[in-house]
Amino acid sequence: MLNPYDEIALARAIELTEGGKGTVTIIHVGEISSEPTIRKALAIGADDAVRINAAPRDAYFVAAQIADYAKDKGFEMILTGRESIDYNGSQLASMIAEFMDIPSISIIKKLDIDGNQANLIREIEGGKEMLTVSFPFVASCAEGVAEPKIPNMRGIMSARTKPLEVIEASSVEKLLDFKSYSIPAPRGSVTMLSADETEKLVDLLHTKSKVI
Structure with a gap:
């Protein structure tokens, strides 16, 4: 599925390029599935789209792949969602910017273009922060930047013939090894007692909970 926060970023990118003002390229790290x-x-x-043929093992790896591809393509901006809905890391945008040595603005709520720069707004504790940044830059998008778009039949049909380039991943140092994943043990059942069952409460605390 398409990450909902990435859908927001995509929607704003499409709005900004309406009327032939630019193009939107999808850069995705993933396998054929x-x-x-x-x-x-x-x-x-x-x-158009580019699929970097590799399993997205962590944010560092994905950011390195995207940055390596984008570094010489002349993109004015790279937009991501504020976070993924599986790991909720909020790391990707800042890592891409660091790899490319360009500005990064996180969790923006508004994005407008003014000539050769962009005006952005993001919420901070106690208010809002207004920022201006020159191209190129990376920004992660939160709710409010745009409304997600639903593909229509014309879009679905045209998507079949739009360019989708597949390239191999570049070599990236492996920083993490995932040893295992586990599900927390289920919590115990709850016993409901009325206010006058004090003797039963004491008995349960002694025999079941072992706290007295």
Whole structure:
């Protein structure tokens, strides 16, 4: 599925390029099984896509792959969602910017273009922060930047023929090894007692909970 926060970023990118003001390229790190998700992004309105053929093992790896591809392509801005809905790391945008040595603005709520720069707003504790940044830059998008778009039939049909380039991943140092995943043990059952069952409460605390 397409990450909902990425859908917000995609929607704003499409709005900013309406009327021939630019193009929107999807850069995705994933294996062939992810291509239906890419095609959905193309159906929504992106112009073309690149799939970097590798399993997205962590944010560092994904950011390195995107930055390596984007570094010489002349993109004015790179937009991501504020976070993924599986790991909720909020790391990708800042890592891409660090790899590319360009500005990064996180969790923006508004994005407008003014000539050769962008005006952005993000919420901070106690208010809002207004920022101006020159191209190129990276920004992660939160709710409010745009409304997600639903692909129409014309978009779905055109997505089938839009360019989707597949390239091999570049070599990236492996910083993490995931040893295992586990599910927390289920919590115990709850016993409900009325206010006058004090003797039973004491008995349960002694025999079951072992606290007295």
